[in-house]
Amino acid sequence: MGSKGSGSNNQTVTTNLLPDYAQPHVIKYLDAMTTLSNNAYTTYTGSTYAAQNADEVDGIAALAARGRNGSALVVSGSASIDDILSDLRFNTNTKIDESYTKQAEVFVREFEEETLPTINQIFNLANNYGSMSHAWAQAKASEKVMFKLQEIGMNMYFEDYMKERTFQISNLDNAIIYGEQPVNDADTLRSAGELQREFALGQLEDNYKKWHDEIIKVTKRLELLGNGLRTVVGAQHEETAPFYRPSPFAAIAGLALAGAGAYASIKGVGNTNLLNKTYKAGDISAPNRSDLYNSQVNTHSEIETFGSSNTNNNQMMVG
Amino acid sequence: MNKQTSTTTMKNLPAYAEPYVRSYLDRGVSVAFDAQYDTYFSLYTEPTYLDLTTDEIDGIEALASRARNGSPLVIKGASQIADTLSGSYLEGSKPEFQTTITSATVKPSTTYDSKIKSRMGGSLYGIGDFSNDNLAHRLSNNLVNRYNEIAAASIYKGNYDSERNNQNTVLPKAIEYSKESIKDAKYLINAGMHRRAWQHGQYKDAYEKWYESQVLITNRTEVLGNTIRALVGTQGKKTTPIRVISKAVTVAMGAISGAMMGLYFGGLWGMVIGAIVGGTLAYFSS
Numbered sequence: 001m002g003s004k005g006s007g008s009n010n011q012t013v014t015t016n017l018l019p020d021y022a023q024p025h026v027i028k029y030l031d032a033m034t035t036l037s038n039n040a041y042t043t044y045t046g047s048t049y050a051a052q053n054a055d056e057v058d059g060i061a062a063l064a065a066r067g068r069n070g071s072a073l074v075v076s077g078s079a080s081i082d083d084i085l086s087d088l089r090f091n092t093n094t095k096i097d098e099s100y101t102k103q104a105e106v107f108v109r110e111f112e113e114e115t116l117p118t119i120n121q122i123f124n125l126a127n128n129y130g131s132m133s134h135a136w137a138q139a140k141a142s143e144k145v146m147f148k149l150q151e152i153g154m155n156m157y158f159e160d161y162m163k164e165r166t167f168q169i170s171n172l173d174n175a176i177i178y179g180e181q182p183v184n185d186a187d188t189l190r191s192a193g194e195l196q197r198e199f200a201l202g203q204l205e206d207n208y209k210k211w212h213d214e215i216i217k218v219t220k221r222l223e224l225l226g227n228g229l230r231t232v233v234g235a236q237h238e239e240t241a242p243f244y245r246p247s248p249f250a251a252i253a254g255l256a257l258a259g260a261g262a263y264a265s266i267k268g269v270g271n272t273n274l275l276n277k278t279y280k281a282g283d284i285s286a287p288n289r290s291d292l293y294n295s296q297v298n299t300h301s302e303i304e305t306f307g308s309s310n311t312n313n314n315q316m317m318v319g
Numbered sequence: 320m321n322k323q324t325s326t327t328t329m330k331n332l333p334a335y336a337e338p339y340v341r342s343y344l345d346r347g348v349s350v351a352f353d354a355q356y357d358t359y360f361s362l363y364t365e366p367t368y369l370d371l372t373t374d375e376i377d378g379i380e381a382l383a384s385r386a387r388n389g390s391p392l393v394i395k396g397a398s399q400i401a402d403t404l405s406g407s408y409l410e411g412s413k414p415e416f417q418t419t420i421t422s423a424t425v426k427p428s429t430t431y432d433s434k435i436k437s438r439m440g441g442s443l444y445g446i447g448d449f450s451n452d453n454l455a456h457r458l459s460n461n462l463v464n465r466y467n468e469i470a471a472a473s474i475y476k477g478n479y480d481s482e483r484n485n486q487n488t489v490l491p492k493a494i495e496y497s498k499e500s501i502k503d504a505k506y507l508i509n510a511g512m513h514r515r516a517w518q519h520g521q522y523k524d525a526y527e528k529w530y531e532s533q534v535l536i537t538n539r540t541e542v543l544g545n546t547i548r549a550l551v552g553t554q555g556k557k558t559t560p561i562r563v564i565s566k567a568v569t570v571a572m573g574a575i576s577g578a579m580m581g582l583y584f585g586g587l588w589g590m591v592i593g594a595i596v597g598g599t600l601a602y603f604s605s
Contacts, residue, residue: 023335030339037346064374078392085395090415091422100426108434116438135454138439142459143466145435149427150470157423158474161416162481165408169485172396172492176499179390183506186385190378190513197372204367211363218350218359219542225343226549229336233553238330252600260580 011243018235026232033228037221043214049206052199060192067189070181078178081171089167093160100156107148115141325561332553340550347546351539360539362532368524371517379510386506389499397496400489408482411475420474424467431463566605573601 018026052060083089119141123134332340350356371379402408411420440453564572577597581589 018333023333026333027335030336034339034342067374067378081392082395085392085399087413087415091418096422097426101430104427104430104434108430111435112438132454135440135458138455139458139462142431142435142439142455143462146427146431146459146462146466149430149435150424150466153423153427154470154474157419157426158477161419162477164415165481165485168399169403169488172399172489173495175390175392175396176495179393179396179499180502182385182390183382186378186381187509188378189381190375193372193374193376193378197369197375201369204365204369207365208363208367211365215359215361218356222343222346222350222542223545225339225346226546229340229343230549232332232336232339233549234331235336236331236333239327240329241327242325252604257576257580260583 009243010240012238012240014239015237016235017237026235030228030232033225037223037225037228040221040224041213041217044210048210049203056199060195063188063195064192067185067187067192070185074178074181077174078181081175081178084164084167084171085175087168090161090164091157096156096160100152103152103156104149107145107152111141111145115145323561323563324558327557327559329555329557330553331555340553344546344550347543351543360535362528362535367528368521371514375513375517379513382506382513383510386503386510389503393496393499396492397499400493400496403482403485403489404493406482406486408485409479411478416478420471423474424470427470428463428467564605566602569601569605570598571601573604574598576601 116138119134119137120129123129123131123137128134350359407413408416411417436456436459439455439459574594574597577593577595577600578590579593580597581591581593583589585592
């Protein structure tokens with residue numbers, strides 16, 4: 001407020017930032033938000049989390065069983081590779097002896113039925129049967145059979161050994177692949193457990209969300225009204241400020257001064273002969289310096305205007 | 320000059336909205352503090368985290384065990400490669416190889432002795448040979464040993480050739496096998512990470528529960544805070560300092576004005592009276 005005695009009133013400036021025709025709608029909106037803030041957000045009663053279906057349950061169980069027990073094929077394969085790399089498959093070919101025997105028989109029979117009778121017959125006809133030559137011929141013939149038998153033996157047994165060594169070398173790659181199977185099994189088992197746990201955890205999270213929805217309902221409802229009001233804030237701006245003006249006394253005084261001044265100028269009211277008087281020291285009626293100055297100015301003016309009236313002198317003074 | 324103040328009032332809310340604002344504020348206070356709303360600001364007491372399942376525990380343990388101990392197959396394979404590269408198979412000193420040599424030599428020897436040698440020889444019915452022994456047998460006595468040695472030498476040589484080839488073949492496999500320890504280490508890390516991920520989740524869940532308990536009161540109080548924030552700016556008062564002319568100066572100015580007027584109209588006495596009147600008017604008008 002202004003100072004005491006001064007003339008001041010309040011002035012209010014209102015700025016509408018919303019069209020007047022919108023006001024009823026705004027009120028309707030606020031009413032609606034008030035109503036909603038009391039009864040919005042009912043509890044959802046439908047399902048929000050689905051139970052595992054039979055396929056999932058069976059699948060997870062199968063996954064866990066596979067992970068826990070491993071694959072029968074992989075177990076067999078691993079055992080086989082393990083035997084091979086452990087040198088357990090050397091000299092285990094049960095068919096090799098029979099095969100050797102059958103192949104050896106061919107040469108034995110040939111020796112028995114062809115070679116030896118032929119030699120005996122030749123030496124018999126030559127009457128050298130039982131001779132040293134005969135024995136030598138038999139021995140040489142038998143040497144050829146021995147050579148064949150050794151060849152068969154080498155082919156059968158050494159080749160079997162070599163094949164087994166080849167299996168060992170070629171299964172080195174398989175050992176790596178099969179060696180990773182326990183890792184796959186372990187991870188499969190863990191994954192099955194994780195799937196089961198994640199499902200159960202999802203159920204817990206869903207329960208929490210439902211609970212939270214209920215808990216937060218009051219605040220959300222309240223904020224419906226809050227948002228409604230935030231929409232309206234700023235829709236209208238009203239500013240009331242003091243408006244200052246001169247007090248009646250000041251106005252009257254100002255007017256009186258102005259009027260008196262004008263009157264004095266027009267009518268020439270006032271003492272202009274102060275210089276003609278003689279004053280004693282201490283006389284309170286003695287003119288001040290401004291009076292003397294004004295008298296001198298008037299004297300000069302009279303000279304310049306060749307005896308013009310006092311009115312003119314005053315006009316100059318005012319000017 | 321005197322210091323005074325000027326107050327300006329502002330409103331940013333239409334008058335018709337004020338009842339709604341008051342209602343909103345009242346409800347905010349009620350929600351924040353009234354006991355009837357206590358249940359809406361309580362802690363969740365149901366479980367929010369689960370233990371590892373048995374399958375997970377067993378799976379992680381199997382993974383860790385496999386990673387820590389390595390694969391038996393891979394260990395044996397690596398041993399094979401190491402033996403091959405170091406030349407353990409070159410000399411044919413392995414028992415399996417010796418068995419092979421035995422089989423490859425004994426069988427033909429047995430066959431020869433039992434089915435060939437036994438049929439050799441002849442009865443003395445002609446002139447010349449008076450000896451009683453079988454000359455054919457004697458002639459072939461060293462035959463088996465000689466051929467066994469030939470066969471063995473051939474087998475040793477074949478084995479050496481083959482093993483040299485094997486050494487060449489397993490070279491790239493050695494690289495692959497050398498990576499197995501890295502894989503095992505990663506499997507072990509994975510096992511540890513699975514366990515840690517679960518434990519981390521447990522810690523996180525515990526922290527969230529603790530945090531909710533900590534902010535519960537704050538959240539409730541902030542309900543009121545939100546209502547208040549909605550009101551901020553709806554109304555304001557601005558007080559600014561203003562400077563006005565002091566009463567003494569006003570009186571002095573009035574006195575001077577009055578004196579001037581009195582001087583014109585009444586001379587010196589007029590000036591005095593004018594000063595008094597002017598000062599008085601100024602005093603009451605200020």
